Amino acid sequence: MSSPNGTQAIDRAAMLLAQVVHGSEPVSFTELTAACGLAKSTTSRLLMALERHQLVRRDSDGRFWPGELFVRYAWRGTAGAHLVAVAQPFLDQLGEQTSETINLGVATGGTGGGQAGRDRAAGPANAGVTARAGGGGAGSDVSDMMVRQIAQVNSRYLIGGTNWVGLAVPLHCSALGKVLLAFGGAAMPSEPFEARTPRTITTRAALAAELGTVRDRGFAVTDEELEPGLVAVAAPVFAGGLTAIAAVSVSAPASRLTADLIPATAARCVAVASALSATLGSPPGLDRSRGSTAA
Amino acid sequence: MSSPNGTQAIDRAAMLLAQVVHGSEPVSFTELTAACGLAKSTTSRLLMALERHQLVRRDSDGRFWPGELFVRYAWRGTAGAHLVAVAQPFLDQLGEQTSETINLGVATGGTGGGQAGRDRAAGPANAGVTARAGGGGAGSDVSDMMVRQIAQVNSRYLIGGTNWVGLAVPLHCSALGKVLLAFGGAAMPSEPFEARTPRTITTRAALAAELGTVRDRGFAVTDEELEPGLVAVAAPVFAGGLTAIAAVSVSAPASRLTADLIPATAARCVAVASALSATLGSPPGLDRSRGSTAA
DNA sequence: AACTAGGTTCCGGAATATGGAACTCCCTCC
């Protein structure tokens, strides 16, 4: 009487799997039974099946981690393209609403670079699992991160953004970059900041203040700070964590995206970025009715 | 009569899921029914359940891709730590066999950096999915990739490797780097190559020849090319694809790892790296007997 | 040594998943 279809077992297994992959901490058997409201025996059977298929992995303490299939997927190198695929409908929607150039950007480069950078930063630090040795990298070269555009929807106007896919720009003067900085998706660049235009923010103090504003209002603006005549707004994308994994921007000529239009445009950008975050980060929309403990 | 346990539905769903996540190409419904030997109705029901739980995603052509849960996991930033966790038992084993310093390394830095680097490289290029615009990055800075050690097992001797976790070294003079270069896990560095020791390979031609050797015999050696007195061998780790995602190395003082011992040590290194690759890359060990088409 | 917590195995019962057939939709070919 619970699942509208005939897939109770899979619904339950998926629920367990989502719990395991969802949390950053490994989860114990008991926590899982409680969280999903299943009988011990059922949980045990399901978890053993998931483990057999490498969907979850059990450490020496008996706690559950995402399985080899996930690790393998993450390292396979297609996750970037898939993020684009998942995001595209959202970007399209924003493009229709605004008619302007839409971009999806991620942190990249720097020592370790983008995703990898966060991996390394987090990896050795929290390597608690079984890893030997502590953290302190005697790392050498420290180059700044950038923000790279990985997807784009073109403006419907004749004057608009050219093709920026693949292009990397500095963090401190782009809307995408400011968002990533403000929401923990990128590391603060080192001074001096390159002055791309007379309006570019060039001091750490000024940038820090700007990032505070970005955090407060939930979006970033770059007003002819990257290129004269270019105005853009951007909002953060999360994937269930506390740090932004990407950012969505709307870019336009300064003549079209005037100060009075920025709030409304930014609101749309934030809404779309939030929707994308929800898709990536919210637990699966289980339609289960969990009232099944009793007979 | 098939599954030794009572988890037929989950076994089948996991089989489907593995098929989808396994291949780099999206898979069609019909291919899945055929590959798994299931009835159309069963396949349909199971896939709808998986889709509902964001474990698979269906594109506009009806083909199946890894779902949001996977994309989200990959971008969550914990995949690095999990690779270490999965690899650790293998590294430990190699450490016991050799008593020497064992490292796991991945490509990092450079424009785009490590994993992210491969993502970007593959991303825009194959962005076929629905992405607008082609590839050509007008990218600016081009810094070389390095190899970063992300896990280590310490030598049991008093003289051995110090803690290298977090440290990044050049590709051209380390065993790990040579392996990544030889098996497509890193991009060729730009000349001139830094001469860390008198033996360091410093020309592109010489390095290319060396990489050919590495490919042929399946492992790399660095013989006092990175630091005087340091000898190391390394072997590639794959995750189901054609390019190495990481490398495993054994490092020792030149006095202990003498030329006559290198072949046996390298063989052990290769064996362990292969075992790790199998864990990451092989489809789950389904014990299913698929003979269930007929009644 | 007895006790508790955490987890697995066993078993009868019935709810649940199964697969053939019917059905819908869309595309192609004549």
Place this chain on the structure above:
DNA sequence: GGAGGGAGTTCCATATTCCGGAACCTAGTT
């Protein structure tokens, strides 16, 4: 324009498969 066919979903009776309580096992604790 109509017939044909491929792709996928829905329906339904059936019995297979999964469920959950209880027994059982293994470690760690007092």
